[in-house]
Amino acid sequence: MVSDCLVVLGLLLLTTLLFVPLLSHLNAKALVPSEVGWFWVSIYWVSLLLVWVGFFVFFWVRRGQTVGMQAWHLRVENERGMLLTWSGALTRIGYAAVPWLPCLVVLQLAERYQSLSIKYIGITSSLIGIAGLLLMYADPQKRTWHDRQSKSRVIQLTKLGI
Secondary structure (H helix, E strand, C coil): CHHHHHHHHHHHHHHHHHHHHHHHHCCCCCCCHHHHCHHHHHHHHHHHHHHHHHHHHHHHHHCCCCHHHHHCCEEEEECCCCCCCHHHHHHHHHHHHHHHHHHHHHHHHHHHHCCHHHHHHHHHHHHHHHHHHHHHHCCCCCCCHHHHHHCEEEEECCCCCC
């Protein structure tokens, strides 16, 4: 996940760079609603979300492996051993995001109200997302929460010739 996150971070930075000319055109110093309006801020966040989702879905559908999964000889597939379809990959990433949503919502509230106590609640709620990942250690088939819900699994590929 770490290597994939680094690749996605690079893609998100490139996407952000595409918005820099917009900022100069709008005479803004930052992409915040008070300077550029909610429309442009929403377009920016939706584009970041599409890049993030698109990265994983594209690779899962095409080869069953992201860049990081290739390095670790892992592949995601459905329960029948086939590559995920577009809907299957979108379902998987949707379920993967669900446990993290409370954390994101609470952290947004903490930022809005500048509340340190709400921020600690948000950080603590990230344990829900972590628990969904740690479920694989209790599952006999080593599936995470989102694997179980989306009827997918991650398998270890054997190295040929070794």
